[in-house]
Amino acid sequence: MAETDRNPETFRIILLGTGSPRPSLERHHPAALVQWGDGGHMLVDAGDGVVGQLLAAEVPLQEVHNVALTHMHWDHILGYPAFVWGSWNAGRLKLTVTGPIGTRDMHQQLVESYYREQAEWAMDLRFPRAGFDEITVRDVPVGWSESIDGCLVEAGPVYHPPMHALAYRYTYRGRSLVVTGDTAKCDELIDFCQGVDLLVIDACAAAPSPELPPERRRIIERLHEFHASPQDCIDIAAQAGVAKVVLTHHLPGVVPEFDSAGYAGEIVTGEDLDIIEI
Template identity: 35%
Template sequence: MSLSITMLGTGSPRPSLERSGPSQIVSINGEPILIDAGEGVVNRILQSNYKLNQIENIFFTHLHGDHIYGYAHFLIAGWGSGRKHLTVIGPEGTKKMHELVLQMYHEDIAYRTSLGFPTEGLLNANIIEIRDTSSIVSIDTGLDINVQASKMAHNVLTFAYRFDDGTHTIVISGDTAPTKQLVTLSQDADVLIHDCCLTTTSMYSYTTRSEMKEVWKNLQKEHSSPTQAAQTAHQANVKNLILTHFLPQIDVDEIRTEVEKIFSGNTIIPNDLDIITP
């Protein structure tokens, strides 16, 4: 059994040359699974040495712009690269989002099909929507792994995902404030990839603009700090904690110190394109 995680994008809605929008590839036994498709995802996939037509499964934690900005590019470019199958999994609204992308690019799609491109891998995409529920739900993906989803604490319908192949378990939180549901979903996981938007040195935390102070206050209800991520990892008894979703101007040493006061497992504060093999 083999496992690797490629952190394609570790950033936030704020554009950054160093950190692309939220996205990662979890590769289990050679099957690459894309989770979220933030800005720059296609370039990051190519830089990571994956091929676009390799990726036939994508999960969305939620449909905020920073997690879907790159989807249209991924959808069209992967199809043009020869992808034959695509399964898209996400919260209610995922199908509408997918169909809107097809509508927006209908002239481009019509042109390419007139050249002889087959429609497989684009127009036959399998869209699976997860309904709003307080229960942990199992998802039939057709993959040889067990996938579960649990609703998180965010201001739109958001799901964390647990991937389990019988040997390795990975949980991806998506955007969330602290919630018992994530502790339950993450119990004894090998890896927890956790939202870490609320760092003390990030650009919103020290602003003097009154309107941005209000933004920072409201973000506390929707995201997590290093301390909160560490508490979840500790309570869930996970082995490895990977932090992501960073606003600009983070202090990596400060984050690590904050986390290690609480969590005794392995803490990883990645850059874009880091490959992790726990």
């Protein structure tokens, strides 16, 4: 499905996980795969379940060798060591991992430090050394950009205190996509999203259901300090002139509510394994 029908015009995103930290069978932790052309790709975030979701999307694990992380919150990286091992087991060689300040340290602590001894043992069993040793991990700032297989990839600003966090913008053959990671509404992000064809955005800060216990309601209300509400997402899309907006990072059981009167574009509530063409 995901690999066999690619051609030079392909540009799409596969939503691998559209959930939030609280585990759910319906929505996995945040992760998405951006694909362009015949082989260009970037895995954006690697929450719990990412390996299974890549398999469910029929993506050959060994071919995923570009990863971008938006930030180091657990729900975005719990699946990262599983991805490193799983893709290596499947035959992956080199790997490039890009993220904000803290990405190198995360890799050092979660992969290199604990698993080096086991990796050496695996290499004795003829696992290709490159799969563990040729992993390039780089901390990049807002404003970083690189052309990867014909796609311009840029790191942009978000507001997700106290974390160092990034959004990513992809421009391929005149079409464009922004994936925000976690963020509250902010002017810098609106500038970064100006005119894109597709915006995939954190809509986690939905209003809590009145049926929830007060303690849980208070936690959810505080989320708005660090996350956009569904209405914020629509407003950002409208202010940035975005053609289509996909809401993700949903809390269990929450159906996003918003007033779309001020937005002429298309609105999608993202579901796991949705494939959205750009």
